[in-house]
Amino acid sequence: MLEKPAIQDEHVKACLKDAYGLSVAQIDFLPLGVDVNAAVYRAVTEEGTPYFVKLRRGAFNEIGVQLPKYLHEQGIAEIIPPLATQTGRLWTLMGEYNVILYPFVDGQDGYEVHLTDQHWIDFGAALKRIHTVDVPSRLREAIPQETYSAQWRETVKTFLARVETDTWQEAVAAKTAAYLNEKRANILDLAQYTERLAQRLQAEPPPLVVCHADIHAGNVLIDTSSKLYIVDWDAPILAPKERDLMFSGGGQFGNDRTPPQEDALFYQGYGDTPVDPYALAYYRYERIIVDVAEFGNQLLLTDEGGEDREQAYLYLTYNFAPNGTLAIASNGDRTR
Structure with a gap:
């Protein structure tokens, strides 16, 4: 999604606090991807730890978070696993959106950088x-x-x-x-x-x-x-x-x-x-x-x-x- 959705940043911060126990000091929308049903953010906690936040509306299959978590646990380091909520789930809900949290990896995609x-x-x-x-x-x-x-x-x-x-x-x-x-x-x-x-x-x-x-x-x-x-x-x-x-x-x-x-x-x-x-x-x-x-x-x-x-x-x-x-x-x- 290239345009920021009509969601107040404070709502996203509150969701991350309630579900993950994170005190977010700053959150920024990232205009990435062509999927109009997905919005992504970079959230930084008060301690300075960055996270990647994905909001997805519409159809959601939990295997899309369970499988990468499992694959990472099997030693496939090229996969970034989703992080669990305070109750152990790999996602939470915020209105019509499923919210998924990941470690933030600073980098560029294959459109932005030439693969060696x-x-x-x-x-x-x-x-x-x-x-x-x-x-x-x-x-x-x-x-x-x-x-x-x-x-x-x-x-x-x-x-x-x-x-x-x-x-x-x-x-x-x-x-x-x-x-x-x-x-x-x-x-x-x-x-x-x-x-x-x-x-x-x-x-x-x-x-x-x-x-x-x-x-x-x-x-x-x-x-x-x-x-x-x-x-x-x-x-x-x-x-x-x-x-x-x-x-x-x-x-x-x-x-x-x-x-x-x-x-x-x-x-x-x-x-x-x-x-x-x-x-x-x-x-x-x-x-x-x-x-x-x-x-x-x-x-x-x-x-x-x-x-x-x-x-x-x-x-x-x-x-x-x-x-x-x-x-x-x-x-x-x-x-x-």
Whole structure:
């Protein structure tokens, strides 16, 4: 969220005092991320200890805090664990928001800082540990499992039908509708091919592992000592390992390196592994479908969001840019 929500700072301070026993001297909103349902803050106690505070409204699955806590306890140091409240819970409530507290790690995300060769190697090694960790049944049973659902593809088709006939007055909504209409043929072809890949994977399901599911550059944090962290565990999933492998070489980390260069470094850390080309293609294409659906929901179904709206539009259009994620996914597709 780029614009501060209509929440008084004193309410957040009071929540942290009641739930965590923290006496907060200063709290600052951090304009980070494109998720309009999440707001983050830096809170500093009277003793000078900084904390990272996350407020999330809407759907909340507690596995998103329980799993990273467990993974950190298993020695995966690249994960920042949530802190417990005074009653031992990993989150608390403040009105319509779930509140989660973390240690504050001073650093920059992968959009703000260039990942070094060693960062890419460390990234691969961390993901390998995540994918191979033994997760107890009490946690594993709470993690959603991949179904290759057609939900987002159907949502996209609905939007494509609407933008042919409907009109929007709000400026960002209007240009979003025009852009989707312009890209109609590309998007329909993408949805149809992704559906065929989904059907293949449903018929012959690959093995499932614990996946983060959203490791783009914004969810990789590099601290001031050059240590790498994987953050934002809101929606982990049991899925084929390609659910996470798609991010290396998939156009999710800018243009510092070519996809083969990213992969060469990443797999130094991850190690040799067979990669299912159908699963890899599916996830890269499906991510673009999800972007179209989610940004459509955000930009066409509401006029809220302020600065977040323009940024969301830019993210949407990047998918179809000459060197964007669709072009990169197509160039790396070994299924056609």
